[in-house]
Amino acid sequence: MSDSPAPRRGGQPGRRALRRRAVEILYEAAQRSLDPVTLLADRVGSTDADPVGDYTISLVEGVTANRERIDELLAEHAHGWSVDRMPPVDLSVLRVGVYELLWAADVPDPVAIDEAVGLARELSTDDSPRFVNGVLGRIGTIADRIRAVL
Template sequence: MGARSKARKRAVDFLYEADLLGSDAVTLLASRVGSPDVPPVNDYTVTLVEGVTANRSRIDDLISEHAEGWTLQRMPAVDRAILRLGLYELLWAADVPDAVAIDEAVELAKGLSTDDSPRFVNGVLGRIAVIADQLRAVL
């Protein structure tokens, strides 16, 4: 697994935990950085957690609009975290090609969630990818 893939996995861990605790992911991350009990946190993990947190309202709106038949609250928490990260990379990470953002999110879903989750994550992000250029123009 490459360094960025590991950073993505770690970012999902922080986003997931913060979601379950009802806390801010950046605050949770900050409490862990430099702790002797926690392995060092990759810079890209920090970028992802901060980016998702800063754009969370817009990210959640887009997921809600494009997750056919699912509300954000009804989704498994790990799927929410993966979708938030994938959508952040899709729209805000200029150095990550759209296909890579989607593929990485699907791989995370394969390893962390249910058997149906990879297809669900791919579907939601794929629908948003079709209009990604239009969305980026208004961000």
Template sequence: MGARSKARKRAVDVLYEAEAREVDPVTLISERVGSTEVAPVNDYTITLVEGVRDNAARIDQLISEHAEGWNLNRMPAVDRAILRIGLYELLWAADVPDAVAIDEAVELAKTLSTDDSPRFVNGVLGRIAGIAGHLRASLNT
């Protein structure tokens, strides 16, 4: 597993834990940076967590709009975290190709969630990727 894949997994863990504990994910990760009690935090993990937190309203709106038949609150919490990271990478991480963002999210879903989650994650992110160019343009205006 590559360094960025590990960073994504760690970001899912942080987002999941922050939601469960009802704490700010950036605060949670900042407590972990430099701690000797947990594994070192990769810079890309910090980038992902900060990016998801900073764009949370828009990310959740887009997930809700494109998760056909699913309410955001009904989704498994780990799927929400995976989708949030995947969508952040799709729209805000210019150095991550769309296909890589989707593939990495699907792999996380295979490893961390239900049997149906990879297909669900792929479908939601695939629909958004289809309009990503338009969305990126609107984010920059």
């Protein structure tokens, strides 16, 4: 999971690369038992690490600020899976996906789900895209109701 974000024309990484970077930071923080925002700050200030874009910062900070609610939703909609049992990469992908579904107003729901499925396909197991799609699809069907009470 250490590939650097692929730049688009003009040298700026695309949103998929920035999402991937957020997933990598969230995953690393979980594996090392670190606060994701602290790890993010280290990455932003480091000349050794890949650059961190504004959207990556927004995702990591947003997931961290809303993690309790995100994890409640994941536990409720991941039938047969507790958050503690989920593969760590899948959990990081799902957290970013739920954050984008519910708090990123500029990302349409189908795009948030498709991007998360794509990241699961790139970063995790063969079964992960279907799992991520199922969980986010269930949350997506009630996203408007959830957003109304956030």
